[in-house]
Amino acid sequence: METTKKGGVPLYLWMLLGFVVGLGGGLYVNLTGQTVIPAVMDIIQAVGQIFLRLLFMLVLPLLFAALAVGVAEMGDLKSLGRVGLKTLLFTVVVSAIAVGIGLGMVNLFRPGDGVDPALAQQLLAQGAEGASAIVGNAPKSIEAGKFFLDMIPSNVVTAAAENQILPVMIFALIFGIGMVMAKSPATDALQQALQGLLEVMMKLINLVIKLAPFAIAALMFNLSAVFGWDLLVRLGAYAGVAVGAMAIHMFVVYPLLIWIFGGMNPLTFARGVREPFVVAFSTASSNATLPIAIKAAEEQLKLPRRISRFVLTVGATANQNGTALFEGVTVLFLAQFFGIDLNIQQQLVVMLVCILGGIGTAGVPAGSLPVIALILVMVGVPAEGIGLILGVDRFLDMCRTTLNVTGDLVAATVVSRGEADVPAEIAGPEPVAPPA
Numbered sequence: 214m215e216t217t218k219k220g221g222v223p224l225y226l227w228m229l230l231g232f233v234v235g236l237g238g239g240l241y242v243n244l245t246g247q248t249v250i251p252a253v254m255d256i257i258q259a260v261g262q263i264f265l266r267l268l269f270m271l272v273l274p275l276l277f278a279a280l281a282v283g284v285a286e287m288g289d290l291k292s293l294g295r296v297g298l299k300t301l302l303f304t305v306v307v308s309a310i311a312v313g314i315g316l317g318m319v320n321l322f323r324p325g326d327g328v329d330p331a332l333a334q335q336l337l338a339q340g341a342e343g344a345s346a347i348v349g350n351a352p353k354s355i356e357a358g359k360f361f362l363d364m365i366p367s368n369v370v371t372a373a374a375e376n377q378i379l380p381v382m383i384f385a386l387i388f389g390i391g392m393v394m395a396k397s398p399a400t401d402a403l404q405q406a407l408q409g410l411l412e413v414m415m416k417l418i419n420l421v422i423k424l425a426p427f428a429i430a431a432l433m434f435n436l437s438a439v440f441g442w443d444l445l446v447r448l449g450a451y452a453g454v455a456v457g458a459m460a461i462h463m464f465v466v467y468p469l470l471i472w473i474f475g476g477m478n479p480l481t482f483a484r485g486v487r488e489p490f491v492v493a494f495s496t497a498s499s500n501a502t503l504p505i506a507i508k509a510a511e512e513q514l515k516l517p518r519r520i521s522r523f524v525l526t527v528g529a530t531a532n533q534n535g536t537a538l539f540e541g542v543t544v545l546f547l548a549q550f551f552g553i554d555l556n557i558q559q560q561l562v563v564m565l566v567c568i569l570g571g572i573g574t575a576g577v578p579a580g581s582l583p584v585i586a587l588i589l590v591m592v593g594v595p596a597e598g599i600g601l602i603l604g605v606d607r608f609l610d611m612c613r614t615t616l617n618v619t620g621d622l623v624a625a626t627v628v629s630r631g632e633a634d635v636p637a638e639i640a641g642p643e644p645v646a647p648p649a
Contacts, residue, residue: 235433235434239433240438242434264428330552459616490618507526532617547602
């Protein structure tokens with residue numbers, strides 16, 4: 214995932230190159246008033262569309278498998294008892310806090326404001342035409358009562374066919390709970406099959422992400438040709454707000470959770486998690502950091518072995534506070550950029566989908582991009598807007614992965630408090646890190 218075949222150059226450097234080439238070409242066109250041949254412009258726009266459509270093609274089976282397997286991996290709920298319940302409760306509550314911080318920061322600082330509305334509408338019209346097949350049945354407005362009713366699909370196949378992401382995610386959660394309750398050799402085989410589906414989708418997502426440098430160049434060219442230098446100003450403001458929100462969650466929320474609910478000195482915790490902190494930042498992969506996190510939990514934090522391994526293994530996929538926060542910030546920023554006002558109900562929908570998306574997002578570099586694209590469609594923001602953030606996504610990915618991994622260790626500390634170690638026959642075999 215981290216390198217292309219071209220001499221082992223890291224993928225993020227190719228993505229950065231695509232960003233610079235697309236941005237430079239677009240700024241040149243914008244500043245000089247050059248006219249791009251329509252046929253060439255169509256090809257450039259098609260490249261970005263192909264990348265987005267490939268993401269949309271894979272995202273539903275990826276999210277379904279990830280959510281169902283993530284819940285099923287909690288094991289026998291009767292045997293795990295409080296451990297599974299506390300882990301699930303922690304994940305939902307802390308992810309909600311993370312998304313709330315992100316949405317609050319974007320609403321306060323409004324990094325997407327200030328773009329010429331006429332230019333925004335111009336690109337919006339282009340995006341609407343190009344994404345028409347993707348948008349499909351995206352809701353035009355959201356009513357509270359109808360929204361919660363529509364969360365429960367009467368026909369999950371129809372919901373999937375109509376790109377109704379939230380009902381499919383709810384079904385995946387219920388399906389995973391069903392696999393836990395109906396534990397048998399047959400459901401174990403089903404879980405293995407879904408794990409296989411997840412691995413296939415991850416491999417395909419990895420292949421699609423390798424096309425990102427070309428997509429970034431195409432999308433950035435189109436955006437910068439329309440918006441010029443305004444684009445760089447907005448992008449810098451967006452990155453600053455995203456990092457600021459993550460810093461609040463990392464250095465305020467996590468220490469309070471450790472101190473109040475974990476019964477541990479935050480400085481002691483910080484010393485114990487230094488190694489996974491650095492590995493998470495450098496690899497941008499929760500899965501790759503999992504073995505290091507397990508080692509730190511056992512040797513540095515002295516947490517009960519079986520409980521910490523269970524929480525960290527599930528958390529590598531399900532407890533992704535940083536990803537949920539990042540998704541919320543990105544969606545609201547792009548809505549502001551395109552002059553689309555999201556009311557409080559729509560922002561609550563964004564929060565809910567981001568929480569579920571944090572559970573179902575793959576713990577690998579750029580794993581949140583498909584979820585962001587799908588949320589954009591849900592709230593009526595052009596999916597092409599994702600090209601805005603791809604150029605700075607690598608750095609933000611490193612930051613949010615560090616937040617994710619630290620959050621997993623916070624969860625393990627909080628859940629372990631007052632719990633005896635789980636017998637081996639209940640906890641099952643020692644976890645092995647998923648392939649990054």
